[in-house]
Amino acid sequence: MATARKLRILQVMRAPVGGLFRHVADLTRSLAADGHEIGIVVDSLANDAQTETRLAALEPFASLGIHRFAMPHVLGRGDLVTPLAVRRLVNKLNIDVLHGHGAKGGFYARLAKIGKRKPIAIYTPHGGVLHFSASSRSGQVFHLLERKLMAQTAAIIFESAFAKRTYSAVIEEPSCPSPVIHNGLNQDEFVPVPANDDAADFVFVGELRDLKGIHVLIDALAEVRRSDGTPATLVMAGDGPARAALATQIAKLKMQDRVELAGAQPARAMFARGRCAVVPSLAESLPYVVLEAAAAQLPVIATKVGGIPEIFGPTAASLIAAGDPLALREAMQGVLDDPRGAHIEMKTRLAHIAEAFSLERMAGDIAALYASLST
Numbered sequence: 001m002a003t004a005r006k007l008r009i010l011q012v013m014r015a016p017v018g019g020l021f022r023h024v025a026d027l028t029r030s031l032a033a034d035g036h037e038i039g040i041v042v043d044s045l046a047n048d049a050q051t052e053t054r055l056a057a058l059e060p061f062a063s064l065g066i067h068r069f070a071m072p073h074v075l076g077r078g079d080l081v082t083p084l085a086v087r088r089l090v091n092k093l094n095i096d097v098l099h100g101h102g103a104k105g106g107f108y109a110r111l112a113k114i115g116k117r118k119p120i121a122i123y124t125p126h127g128g129v130l131h132f133s134a135s136s137r138s139g140q141v142f143h144l145l146e147r148k149l150m151a152q153t154a155a156i157i158f159e160s161a162f163a164k165r166t167y168s169a170v171i172e173e174p175s176c177p178s179p180v181i182h183n184g185l186n187q188d189e190f191v192p193v194p195a196n197d198d199a200a201d202f203v204f205v206g207e208l209r210d211l212k213g214i215h216v217l218i219d220a221l222a223e224v225r226r227s228d229g230t231p232a233t234l235v236m237a238g239d240g241p242a243r244a245a246l247a248t249q250i251a252k253l254k255m256q257d258r259v260e261l262a263g264a265q266p267a268r269a270m271f272a273r274g275r276c277a278v279v280p281s282l283a284e285s286l287p288y289v290v291l292e293a294a295a296a297q298l299p300v301i302a303t304k305v306g307g308i309p310e311i312f313g314p315t316a317a318s319l320i321a322a323g324d325p326l327a328l329r330e331a332m333q334g335v336l337d338d339p340r341g342a343h344i345e346m347k348t349r350l351a352h353i354a355e356a357f358s359l360e361r362m363a364g365d366i367a368a369l370y371a372s373l374s375t
Helices: 017-031 051-061 079-093 100-112 139-152 161-170 214-221 244-250 267-271 287-295 310-317 325-337 339-356 360-374
Strands: 006-012 039-041 066-069 097-101 120-124 201-205 234-237 259-264 278-281 300-302
Touching: 006 079, 006 100, 006 339, 017 097, 017 287, 017 360, 039 051, 039 100, 051 066, 066 079, 066 139, 079 100, 097 100, 097 287, 097 360, 100 120, 100 139, 120 325, 120 360, 161 310, 201 214, 201 267, 201 287, 201 325, 214 234, 214 325, 234 267, 234 339, 244 259, 278 287, 278 310, 287 300, 287 310, 287 339, 300 310, 300 325, 325 339
Parallel strands: 006 039, 006 097, 039 066, 097 120, 201 234, 201 278, 234 259, 278 300
Antiparallel strands: none
């Protein structure tokens, strides 16, 4: 992945959680290994149980430091002062590349760029702004800001062809370079994760919020049975704003003995605790958890949203409609009824992902883009 010129790069994101953070962390490690100097800007307001551990693990690769500023989830006072703080940091660190990730990271990176020849500003939406409805007040504001900031954007990197199509339809056709660069995995992530002897039938890993389809998953699980007639079980790893409502739903359906809420946990550790991964999202861009579960050689049930069909490749016909508990129940029952068929499909998907979704390719393509725009 070596490039001739070594750059000073500032990665800007809001919450250091989920797939977006995974992407930034992988990119930071790869760029640092190639000799670039990296700084990271994160929100001082949002975190989960693993935030400090995650950031501490990145410190050795962030030679320009990890910096915290207030970044409200929607609109707030931080949106007025944080871009100025990022701009001062850019000047202090003599940054060559500002890379904003997600809606807020993208806004701050490009607002900090206004009126300056250097640095260049790169933006990766990660779904973010594309999830805001154009009919909502917040959506209208964010979409307007996107259009206004296009002039400050050297390139938009899309993690999926779906995200690029959606951005063009909802916001506008990008007037800057806009390559599709898929997320990638390390080679060691393709080592299989065998199920524990006491593993649940299904495992969910992700944020506990409505957009992830968690309530649909519980409704679907209610009638799923093993071959011996006993109820199927589920373990759910993650935290988020819908945790209390999820616990209430589980209790109302009297499923406490069938569903375990394990809290925020590393994905690979959780894959050993379930025999089939379920990703019932209502909307996505290109979710890492699908890549990770497939690489760990778990069968995966997922919805036909975002870039998931690009990940499923030759197995995309098995994707189900989002928000449909009956379709999800049938897919879950199908895996229990035909484990051999699920295994064959998993192997086909694994071969596709191993060929098309590598971290080396992802980081190399992004580094090459930085270099081409920084000359």
